[in-house]
Amino acid sequence: MDYRNHLHKVDNLKAKTVNNKLATVKSYVGYASARDVSLQQYAFSIEQVPYYSEPKERKPVIEDVDALAALLHMPPNTRKGLRDKVIMCVLYDGGMRVDELVSMDVRNVCLDYDNVKLRIHGKGNKERCVIVDSKTSALIQQYMGEFHLERNRDAPFIYTVIGGKQKYMTARNVQKLIKKYSDKVREAYDLPESVSPHTLRRTRGTLLYRDGVDLAAISVLLGHADMKTTRDYYTSPSLDQMREIANRRNSVIPEEEPLWPDDEDELSRILGLD
Known part of the structure; x- marks a missing residue:
């Protein structure tokens, strides 16, 4: 316990770093005690040392819808600009992780419907399908016509050309x-200090929640194994919602009124009691 507190309070390490170091110590002592029974009492004591509970940090989202629209419209009307626009719109509209996008093949894009369907391989190799809206679908259709005329199903959906060959674009390049x-x-416009691919995903989930979409549906869209993750990180109210909450059930609060003077003689004069 003293070691844990020293790391946090004296060395000023973050709770996550302290927990990682503590886990290493527990693992090593557990390994050693399995080979030397005389160490088991120490291993048991160390195992009882609790980890620091880390407060859940809500990363910023793009609050200004006009700023979000400006970002998604920013790429120029060029071939490369079309690619960049598709990248950002698919990340946002599909609520996708960047690794999910850059690992997609053409086979994962179904163009047989008015609204394009994307087959995504998420964390733990879990597969989910996402249907994007008509505008994003139109952009994808246009992109496929420009970048995937041959419809090679094994080709990377989003790619760069290196040495004359199509290569999967990296998450770093998307960033x-x-x-x-x-x-x-x-x-x-007012944007968060840092906007990442995950900012678009968080913004999508948060705005859907604020629009009243069922939390279970949002969880499915985002590919969360546990709906608690969706609730913990995507359910922040907007400023307008906070203002609405502040004004509810407040009829009991007195209205602002002119103040009477504290001087009794002056008050008597005003009331004509002289």
Whole structure:
């Protein structure tokens, strides 16, 4: 316990770092005690040392819908701009993780419907299907016509060309292009200090919640194994909702009124009691 507290309070390490170090110590002592029974009492004592509970940190979302629209519209009307626009719109509309997007093949894109269906392989290799809206679908259709005329099902959906060959675009490259566009938008709109691919995902989930979409449906869209994750990280009310809450059931609070003077003689004069 003293070691844990020293790391946190003296060395000023974050709770997550302290917990990682504590887990390492527990693992090592457990390993040693399995080979030397004389150490088992120490292993038992160390195992009882609790981890620091880490407060859940809510990362920022794009609160200004106009700023969000400006970001998604920022790529130019060029071939490369179309690709970048598809990347950002699919990340947002599909509520996707960046790793899910960059690992997609053409086979995962179903164009047989008015609304394009995307087959996503998420965490734990769990598969889910996401249907995007008509505008995103139109962008994907246009993108496929420009970048995947041959419809090679094994080709990467989003790619870069290296040495004349199509290669999966990296998550880092996606991060860089989103940063480039968000830096431009920030000149005119209020955006979080850092906008990442996951910011688009968080924004999508949060805005759906604020629009009254069922939490279970949002959890399915985002591919959460436990709906508690959705509730813990995506259910923050907007400023307008907070204002609405503040004004509810407040009829008992007195209205603002002019103040009477504290001076009794002056008060008597005003009331004509002289």
